[in-house]
Amino acid sequence: MAVCVAVIAKENYPLYIRSVPTESELKFHYMVHTSLDVVDEKISAMGKALVDQRELYLGLLYPTEDYKVYGYVTNSKVKFVMVVDSSNTALRDNEIRSMFRKLHNSYTDVMCNPFYNPGDRIQSRAFDSMVTTMMIQVC
Amino acid sequence: MMSKSDGDICFGNPTELHGTKAQIPNVATEKNTFTRLDDEDKQRVPLIHGYSKLRSSTEQMHPAPYEARQPLVQSEGPSSGGPGAKAPRHQASLIRSFSVEREAQDSNSNYPDEPWRITEEQREYYVNQFRSLQPDPSSFISGSVAKNFFTKSKLSIPELSYIWELSDADCDGALTLPEFCAAFHLIVARKNGYPLPESLPPTLQPDYLQAAFPKPKWECALFDSYSESMPASQQARDSNRMEKATIKDAAADFPAPTQATTGDDSQALKSTADEALPKDMSKDPAIPKDSSSLKARPRSRSYSSTSIEEAMKRGEDPPTPPPRPQKTHSRASSLDLNKVFQPSVPATKSGLLPPPPALPPRPCASQSEQALDAESHPQLSRAPSQAAESSPTKKDTHAQPPLKPIRRKFRTENQATENQEPSATVGGPSSAATAKAHPTVQKQSSKQKKAIQTAIRKNKEANAVLARLNSELQQQLKEVHQERIALENQLEQLRPVTVL
Numbered sequence: 001m002a003v004c005v006a007v008i009a010k011e012n013y014p015l016y017i018r019s020v021p022t023e024s025e026l027k028f029h030y031m032v033h034t035s036l037d038v039v040d041e042k043i044s045a046m047g048k049a050l051v052d053q054r055e056l057y058l059g060l061l062y063p064t065e066d067y068k069v070y071g072y073v074t075n076s077k078v079k080f081v082m083v084v085d086s087s088n089t090a091l092r093d094n095e096i097r098s099m100f101r102k103l104h105n106s107y108t109d110v111m112c113n114p115f116y117n118p119g120d121r122i123q124s125r126a127f128d129s130m131v132t133t134m135m136i137q138v139c
Numbered sequence: 140m141m142s143k144s145d146g147d148i149c150f151g152n153p154t155e156l157h158g159t160k161a162q163i164p165n166v167a168t169e170k171n172t173f174t175r176l177d178d179e180d181k182q183r184v185p186l187i188h189g190y191s192k193l194r195s196s197t198e199q200m201h202p203a204p205y206e207a208r209q210p211l212v213q214s215e216g217p218s219s220g221g222p223g224a225k226a227p228r229h230q231a232s233l234i235r236s237f238s239v240e241r242e243a244q245d246s247n248s249n250y251p252d253e254p255w256r257i258t259e260e261q262r263e264y265y266v267n268q269f270r271s272l273q274p275d276p277s278s279f280i281s282g283s284v285a286k287n288f289f290t291k292s293k294l295s296i297p298e299l300s301y302i303w304e305l306s307d308a309d310c311d312g313a314l315t316l317p318e319f320c321a322a323f324h325l326i327v328a329r330k331n332g333y334p335l336p337e338s339l340p341p342t343l344q345p346d347y348l349q350a351a352f353p354k355p356k357w358e359c360a361l362f363d364s365y366s367e368s369m370p371a372s373q374q375a376r377d378s379n380r381m382e383k384a385t386i387k388d389a390a391a392d393f394p395a396p397t398q399a400t401t402g403d404d405s406q407a408l409k410s411t412a413d414e415a416l417p418k419d420m421s422k423d424p425a426i427p428k429d430s431s432s433l434k435a436r437p438r439s440r441s442y443s444s445t446s447i448e449e450a451m452k453r454g455e456d457p458p459t460p461p462p463r464p465q466k467t468h469s470r471a472s473s474l475d476l477n478k479v480f481q482p483s484v485p486a487t488k489s490g491l492l493p494p495p496p497a498l499p500p501r502p503c504a505s506q507s508e509q510a511l512d513a514e515s516h517p518q519l520s521r522a523p524s525q526a527a528e529s530s531p532t533k534k535d536t537h538a539q540p541p542l543k544p545i546r547r548k549f550r551t552e553n554q555a556t557e558n559q560e561p562s563a564t565v566g567g568p569s570s571a572a573t574a575k576a577h578p579t580v581q582k583q584s585s586k587q588k589k590a591i592q593t594a595i596r597k598n599k600e601a602n603a604v605l606a607r608l609n610s611e612l613q614q615q616l617k618e619v620h621q622e623r624i625a626l627e628n629q630l631e632q633l634r635p636v637t638v639l
Contacts, residue, residue, distance in 0.1 A: 112312035114282030115289075115300035123297055125337075126304055 002099065003067070004028035004083040005131050007107065009119060010076065012036055016122040019083075020135055032081045035061045035069045039079050042071070056104075057097050072100040078107070099134055106130045255340035257324050257348070265320040279313040285322070292326050298335065302326060305339045317348035 004019035006029075019028040038061040058071035063086065072080040080103050084091060110116055110124045257265070266276065272288060273280045280288075289299050306322035307314060314322060321343035329335055341347060 109304075109310040112282070112307070112310050113300055113303045114286035114312065115296055115303055123300065124304055125301060 002082045002135050003085050004032065004081075005103070005134065006032045006081045007103075007122060008032070008036060008039075008079040008081060010078060015078070015120070016127070016131075018128075018131055018135075028083055031064070031067065031069060031083055035071065035081050036079070038062055038069075039071045039073060039081070043073060043077075057100055059093070070096050070100070072104070074104060074107070080104070080107075102130060102134065255324070255328070255336070255342045257320060257342065261324065261327070262320065265323045266316065268323065269316055269319050276316055279315045280319060282312040282314075285314050285319070289322065289326060292330065294326060294329060298329060299326075301335060302329070305336070306343070308339070308345050315345065317345035320348055321345065 004017070004025075006014055006018070007016040009015050014032070017029060017032065019025045039058060042058050042061075056072055056074060058073060061069045061071045061081075063069070066086055067083050068086055070082045070084065072082075074080075080100055082096070082099065082103075084096075106124075106127045107122075110122055110127050111118065113124065116122075116124070268288075269280065270276060272284055285303075286299075289302070290296075292299075294302075302322055302325045306318050306325060308318060321339065324343060325335065
């Protein structure tokens with residue numbers, strides 16, 4: 001039920017951002033941007049904690065009246081941010097986790113492509129299709 | 140899009156149903172509608188499967204319309220006369236559609252997707268290229284290696300990225316042989332203007348490629364021939380030439396598209412195997428011609444992507460083989476003769492090393508050895524003697540070990556001069572005799588011309604010999620001069636000690 005999915009690079013610029021084109025995308029972009037602060041906060045709070053699957057998933061970053069924003073950070077400080085619609089029946093945490101896991105897997109597939117330079121925008125069609133399924137599945 | 144195709148199938152299915160219904164009566168000529176229905180059901184299933192092969196995405200839709208139509212069929216069942224009457228009308232179109240369906244099924248199994256089907260020659264070519272990157276055909280090519288290789292195809296990076304995405308089925312960042320063939324084939328197709336598919340075509344799936352082409356047999360054969368040719372090409376010149384012929388024959392089996400690429404191949408082979416033997420150049424044009432004639436046959440069968448394969452070939456040539464050590468010495472010592480010799484010395488002499496000082500008297504005294512030496516080195520002397528006869532300046536163009544050819548050149552020159560001296564002397568009196576015997580102006584002029592030519596040759600050779608002597612003596616003079624300078628320096632170093 002993601003209405004917006006974003007992949008943010010380590011330097012906090014977007015590698016990939018896509019939202020359901022029903023509403024103005026600018027709003028989603030803004031939400032993602034503001035959520036980065038929260039992500040950084042959570043990362044720094046972790047400090048030298050062990051990095052395992054659970055801590056890659058940051059959980060709910062902050063809820064707004066309409067949307068909830070979830071975060072996930074990889075070991076290379078690449079962040080995935082997902083915005084879901086609050087009006088939908090609340091998604092269980094596991095589902096969100098599984099969605100992030102799928103995102104992460106697709107992202108690693110993109111990385112495996114030697115023609116992809118880390119730091120470029122993600123233009124992989126496989127990644128696109130995976131995100132589409134996530135978003136459609138949600139909608 | 141999906142709904143539309145579903146709709147098509149939904150519309151298509153009733154006709155298929157009718158088709159089966161129509162055909163069964165023809166075949167079975169039974170009146171029992173229920174048995175007909177059962178037969179239809181049985182026949183329907185393979186149709187579904189066959190059709191679903193073509194449109195796998197709509198598999199889920201198939202049971203639904205059929206279930207929906209079963210009551211229809213059953214209701215139509217009792218009115219057997221109706222379908223029977225309609226049968227002849229629909230039959231033609233339905234049979235056509237059914238045959239098309241069957242054709243499609245067959246074609247699906249035969250994969251006539253021409254752009255995405257790899258022919259045997261292409262397959263060999265791809266395998267060859269794979270081997271050039273990775274000798275072990277069962278291992279894989281790393282991402283960076285493949286990236287460099289495919290970048291040479293001059294496609295844009297996003298396209299290459301997409302091709303990689305399609306072909307690397309297991310997304311491991313490395314290409315196995317079937318993956319590599321698929322990627323290569325996609326690049327070739329793209330270069331020829333075919334748009335890239337949305338998903339990997341079935342003919343390019345790794346499992347299909349592995350199954351379709353029995354790799355181990357001819358791979359081993361090719362590998363063996365390749366390995367044979369490689370060390371063989373390191374041998375001596377004559378065997379080198381022989382082996383080059385065999386390499387080129389083996390290469391002829393590879394789908395090298397054009398003469399240019401085979402020329403590149405042969406040149407690459409030459410550059411790697413040769414040690415700058417310009418003599419081979421006279422014989423090499425013959426070999427590429429033979430190999431090109433051999434390749435003319437597979438070329439007619441080859442896929443239309445000659446231009447891309449050419450480009451790929453050119454791009455894949457080993458990065459500019461080291462330039463052939465030219466007319467200058469190949470195994471010469473570090474002494475750079477161009478600097479040693481003054482510019483006043485003719486540039487033609489720069490290719491020679493000075494023979495040991497004992498040599499100068501040799502030309503005078505070694506005339507007796509010439510015959511023996513000339514016989515023992517017929518090949519080498521042939522070329523130098525030919526060159527000598529043509530023009531003395533070209534003698535320097537031989538890139539052979541300098542000392543030996545110089546000696547041989549001396550001998551052969553002298554031999555040539557010797558040969559020509561008696562011939563000239565023979566020619567002289569003969570010309571005189573003939574002139575006296577046959578006082579015709581033409582014969583006299585021809586004989587005189589010959590005499591003049593031989594005299595010119597003699598003089599040129601003598602000139603060359605003397606010039607060489609001159610250069611050698613100058614070299615010796617320089618060495619002595621340098622020794623003198625060194626001694627003077629030592630003396631000066633010693634002097635201040637005594638003065639002070």
